[in-house]
Amino acid sequence: MSEKYRKGKDWIRDRIHNTPAREHRYTPHPVVLIADVTFFARAFGICVFRSPHLKKNLYAREVRTESAEAYLQGRRVLEDIGYTIQAIVLDGRPGVRQLFPDIPVQMCHFHQKQIVTRYLTNNPKLVAGIELKKLTTMLCTTNEKDFAAALDAWHERWSSFLKERTTDPFTGRWHYTHKRLRSAYRSLRGNIPYLFTYQRYPELNIPNTTNSLDGCFAYLKELVRVHRGIKRELKIKIIEEILWK
Numbered sequence: 001m002s003e004k005y006r007k008g009k010d011w012i013r014d015r016i017h018n019t020p021a022r023e024h025r026y027t028p029h030p031v032v033l034i035a036d037v038t039f040f041a042r043a044f045g046i047c048v049f050r051s052p053h054l055k056k057n058l059y060a061r062e063v064r065t066e067s068a069e070a071y072l073q074g075r076r077v078l079e080d081i082g083y084t085i086q087a088i089v090l091d092g093r094p095g096v097r098q099l100f101p102d103i104p105v106q107m108c109h110f111h112q113k114q115i116v117t118r119y120l121t122n123n124p125k126l127v128a129g130i131e132l133k134k135l136t137t138m139l140c141t142t143n144e145k146d147f148a149a150a151l152d153a154w155h156e157r158w159s160s161f162l163k164e165r166t167t168d169p170f171t172g173r174w175h176y177t178h179k180r181l182r183s184a185y186r187s188l189r190g191n192i193p194y195l196f197t198y199q200r201y202p203e204l205n206i207p208n209t210t211n212s213l214d215g216c217f218a219y220l221k222e223l224v225r226v227h228r229g230i231k232r233e234l235k236i237k238i239i240e241e242i243l244w245k
Contacts, residue, residue, distance in 0.1 A: 013234075016234065016237070017233075017234065017237075019237075026058070026081050026082070026083075028081055028082030028083045028084075029083070029084070030083075030084040030085075030086050031051045031053070031054070031058070031083055031084070031085060031086060032051065032052065032053060032085075032086050032087045032088070032089075032204055032205065032206055032207075033049050033050065033051060033058070033078075033085055033087070033088045033089070034049070034050045034051075034052055034088070034089040034207065034210050034212055034213045035047070035048070035049045035050075035071055035074060035088055035089070035090060035096075035213075036048060036090070036091055036210050036213050036214070036217070037063060037066040037070065038217040038220075038221070039066075040221070040224060040235070040239075043064040043065070044062070044064070044232070045062070045063045045064070045065075045066065046060055046061070046062060046063065046239060046243070047059075047060070047061050047062075047063045047066075047070040047071065047073075047074055048060045048213060048216070048217075048243065049074045049075075049078060050212060050213045050216065052089075052207050052212040052213075053205065055212070057216065057243045057244065058078060058083065059074045059077055059078055060239075060240060060243045060244070061073065061074065061077075062236060066093070068093075068095040068096050068098070068099055071096045071099055072099050075099060075100070085100075085103055086103065086104075086204055087103055087104040087105070087106065087197070087201060087204050087206045088100055088103060088104075088105055088106070089105075089106045089107075089108060089206065089207055089208075089209070089210055090105060090106070090107060090108065090210075091107070091108050091111040091210060092107045092108065092111050092112060092115065092191060092194070097194065104197045104200070104201050104204070104206065105194050105197060106194060106195075106197040106198050106206050106207070106208060107191050107194040107195050107197075108208070108209045108210040109139045109140055109195065109208050109209050110209045110210070110211065110214075111209075111210070112136070112139065112187070112188070112191060112195060113136055113137070113139065115184070115187050116132070116133060116136045116184045116187065116188065117133070119180040119181070119183050119184035119187070120132065120133050120180065120181065120184050126178070126181065128154075128158045128161055128162075128178070128181060129181055129184075131154060131158075132154060132181070132184055132185060132188075135147075135150055135151065135154060135188075136188065138150070139195060140208065143196060143199060144192060144195070144196035144199065147192065147195070147196070148192055151185075151188055151189065151192070154185075155185060155189075161178065162176070162178060162181065162182055162185070163176070164176070164177040164178060165177060195208075216243075219242075220239065220242050220243065223238075223242055224238060224239060224242075
């Protein structure tokens with residue numbers, strides 16, 4: 001920019017710092033939203049609400065942690081403006097889901113697969129883990145009834161295995177031998193009511209992933225990475241400008 005405008009770098013920096021924030025124009029109407037938080041550093045993140053159908057971000061606010069309060073504030077701001085939230089896609093945090101008891105909530109399939117992988121790894125060694133991981137890959141190609149039935153069948157087949165316990169020879173205390181496998185199963189079982197919401201409301205055309213927002217985050221971080229070393233205030237201004245562009 002210094003070469004393009006034939007001005008010194010300090011002049012460029014001053015102009016960027018003094019540039020007023022973009023004025024946002026809203027056209028309130030019913031929307032389906034995707035909401036998530038991404039972080040650029042410890043205690044420095046951005047909470048974003050995006051309309052995948054409009055391909056537009058409607059809300060963005062700096063946050064220190066991914067708390068339920070951050071999502072609640074986003075909902076309140078958009079509803080105060082006049083938007084009607086018809087449905088929302090989330091990454092599956094239970095505390096956040098509870099903020100939207102009156103509207104359809106879809107859990108992102110990609111995040112659910114990530115949770116299972118975190119417990120079982122990419123290459124589980126146990127046969128039960130291999131089967132459960134394979135079952136998880138069916139999420140995008142099945143329906144709630146069939147998936148629940150398949151999960152029930154898996155649990156019945158491995159119920160005794162899941163109940164196996166290991167006792168510490170020194171303390172005498174016991175724990176479940178296959179804790180991570182049990183956690184992966186509980187995650188799927190508990191999230192079933194939210195994994196197929198998009199099929200129950202076909203008229204709303206609800207996405208089954210947060211990919212629209214994840215792609216936006218990836219693009220945003222790529223651009224911000226170019227400006228390493230800038231002050232936090234300027235970085236926030238750049239991030240907001242990109243998000244609202």
